[in-house]
Amino acid sequence: MENLTRELWLVVGVAYAMVLGGAVGYEREMKDRPAGFRTHMLVAGAAALLVELGELLLFDTHYRSQQGITIDPLRLVESVVSGVAFIGAGTIFATRGGETVAGITTAASLLMVSIVGVAVGFGYYFLALAITLLTLLVLTVLNFVEHKPHKNKEKRADT
Template sequence: MEWFDQLRALPGVLYAMALGGAIGYERELRNRPAGFRTHMLVAGTAALLLGLSRMVLEDGQYGGAGLQIDPLRLVEAVVAGVSFIGAGTIFASRGGESVQGITTAASLLAVAAIGITVGFRYHVLALAITVLTLLVLTVLSWVERRARDRATTPGD
């Protein structure tokens, strides 16, 4: 495979990184354990792995060898790797009264799914999922804060 052909996966990786970066930026603004760069790398790597598998299948060097790649196995591998990273973002407070980082772990899984979606070339769906994820992280956080404030404010 010529070097120029190898660059075909690069726009998808860049697009996935941009989408993951948008979510990571929100996490960064909230000073969470995994932020801008981490989310970009997770989304980009997921897109790269799926794009690479597609390129290998299309490469004449491997085509005659009966090579088969199950894309769902690649998805499982990405999810397993991201789950490991996500687990590192979850911290229990002393005394075990609260757990922090679960939303960030979930956002890492979301950007991995966005990267996978880009890797499968479903770009519009990836953008829609990015917008929905940002809405969950921002709007629902605001709703939770307001509900909490109302619950702790002495009654009128």
């Protein structure tokens, strides 16, 4: 019964990470970016699952030897970052002339939600929520600030 309880909490943690990742993904989806709502949810959930599985294995007697097992949390984080790097690279596109590159912000948001998932996996729920809110702030408010001067320059040129 104790193992089932741990597994149920693991599912709750993964769901929480997916909700947080989905919030960032929804913002990307609304801007019609290559990786959106579902992708961000899955990345955050997978990161949380990987970390939480590592912790769950520590308590599983099936995987213990007489010396016990230890877990290196940084190796779990490295695995998440490696996987997300592959996905993030797929979201970055260059135009034919090579003058512009698109998708870097989306790749960065995927990295952020993966780390949000890692934070959830380690049990830092408030930190994960705060980082999600900061990420949304960067993607929405700073996007508005970044593009506002360009619009003013265009209006001056037209008038």
